[in-house]
Amino acid sequence: MATNPGGLTKAPPAVRTRRLVRRFGERAVLKEIDLDLAQGEFTALLGRSGSGKSTLLRAVARLDHGVEGTGELVVPERVSLSFQDSRLLPWLRVLDNVVLGLRGPGTRARGLTALEEVGLAGRDRSWPHELSGGEQQRAALARALVHDPELLLADEPFGALDALTRIKMHGLLRELYERHRPAVLLVTHDVDEAVELADRVLVLEDGLISLDLPIDLPTPRSRRDPRFQEYRDALLTALGVTTPSAAPHDSPKEKPHVPNV
Numbered sequence: 001m002a003t004n005p006g007g008l009t010k011a012p013p014a015v016r017t018r019r020l021v022r023r024f025g026e027r028a029v030l031k032e033i034d035l036d037l038a039q040g041e042f043t044a045l046l047g048r049s050g051s052g053k054s055t056l057l058r059a060v061a062r063l064d065h066g067v068e069g070t071g072e073l074v075v076p077e078r079v080s081l082s083f084q085d086s087r088l089l090p091w092l093r094v095l096d097n098v099v100l101g102l103r104g105p106g107t108r109a110r111g112l113t114a115l116e117e118v119g120l121a122g123r124d125r126s127w128p129h130e131l132s133g134g135e136q137q138r139a140a141l142a143r144a145l146v147h148d149p150e151l152l153l154a155d156e157p158f159g160a161l162d163a164l165t166r167i168k169m170h171g172l173l174r175e176l177y178e179r180h181r182p183a184v185l186l187v188t189h190d191v192d193e194a195v196e197l198a199d200r201v202l203v204l205e206d207g208l209i210s211l212d213l214p215i216d217l218p219t220p221r222s223r224r225d226p227r228f229q230e231y232r233d234a235l236l237t238a239l240g241v242t243t244p245s246a247a248p249h250d251s252p253k254e255k256p257h258v259p260n261v
């Protein structure tokens with residue numbers, strides 16, 4: 001374990017990448033990424049479409065065997081993944097999906113507890129197609145959490161949900177995170193989602209992390225808090241988007257439009 005200048009022992013990071021490179025043909029989508037994610041840290045990853053967010057997440061998940069490197073990639077043993085599409089197996093009931101791959105005594109009880117935690121108590125015998133989109137994402141979260149992950153990698157898990165369900169899922173994810181404390185890397189296009197949920201937001205641009213912004217706001221966070229808006233404006237600016245709220249004071253007073261980038 002490393003010791004910092006104050007003499008306190010510093011825990012090793014949950015994720016550590018050094019000089020992580022991914023090329024597709026001639027094009028380097030990730031150019032020597034150096035990234036540390038602390039244990040129990042909630043990080044959001046933003047970037048324009050095609051900037052390489054999913055590529056980075058897949059690399060960290062060790063799903064991509066094309067990652068090059070003389071570099072270094074350290075990830076914990078227990079890693080769970082969640083995607084925009086819940087990826088529940090249609091031929092398995094909800095509980096069987098949740099406990100898939102889990103072994104040992106108490107498997108069923110663990111699955112039922114996970115379902116209860118995500119608000120799906122009593123739906124264990126349902127088939128995936130009998131669940132709504134939001135419920136399917138809840139089941140996917142239960143499946144991720146039942147493994148007690150040290151790292152949760154989530155690639156736009158709420159991207160396909162309607163606005164109201166999305167808000168509910170934000171609350172649920174933050175609550176589950178605070179209870180279980182895995183390190184989280186959340187890929188999103190939604191700047192508000194990033195500021196609302198994460199303690200640190202990264203912007204990926206041109207193959208590198210161009211901004212690493214700690215979010216120092218208590219939770220639950222209100223989008224109406226002026227400091228929330230300052231973070232959001234800083235991120236939108238980093239993403240190359242100008243909004244009326246980030247514009248000079250003498251500009252027309254329009255309702256800020258916050259695009260998903």
Ligand SMILES: Nc1ncnc2c1ncn2[C@@H]1O[C@H](COP(=O)(O)OP(=O)(O)OP(=O)(O)O)[C@@H](O)[C@H]1O
Pocket residue numbers: 024029047048049050051052053054055056189
């Ligand atoms: N298997 C592949 N073969 C060739 N190019 C690829 C492959 N996978 C990704 N790419 C390219 O790498 C770039 C980054 O893709 P990636 O999916 O990581 O971006 P992203 O930031 O997640 O995009 P989005 O926000 O639109 O989902 C894109 O230009 C994409 O076309």
